Amino acid sequence: MGKPFDMELFLAGVLTGSHATRQRHLRQAKIIQAEIAARWQRETPRAWQRKHLAWFLEHHLSQRSEATRYYYLLTVRLLARRLQTSWVFNLYL
Structure with a gap:
């Protein structure tokens, strides 16, 4: 079994802003990763x-x-920017 995926290392190149902002993005990215892994067994953002x-x-x-x-x-x-995709997400509040 390999090493667990390091979300902090994955996002390091695109994380900007204050320390609190970077920590929030990391925390939320890990939550997103866990939910997608639980639902679809896709462990890494590349998948x-x-x-x-x-x-x-x-x-x-x-x-x-x-x-x-x-x-x-x-x-x-x-995450989409880091994956270098053209995915567009809109949120209808």
Whole structure:
């Protein structure tokens, strides 16, 4: 069995902002990773498809506040940028 995936190392190149902002993005990215792994057994972001992140935004966050959904959307966009994809995510609050 290999080493666990290091989300901090994965996002290091695209994380900007204050320490608190970087920590929030890391915490949220790890939560997203855990939920996608539990639902689809896709452990790393490289194995994800757009539908996995869209599912997280639409279903996992459906009962959360607008502010929470917005902050997760920012993290999802950061993940998409790091994956160098052209995925576009919009949040209809």
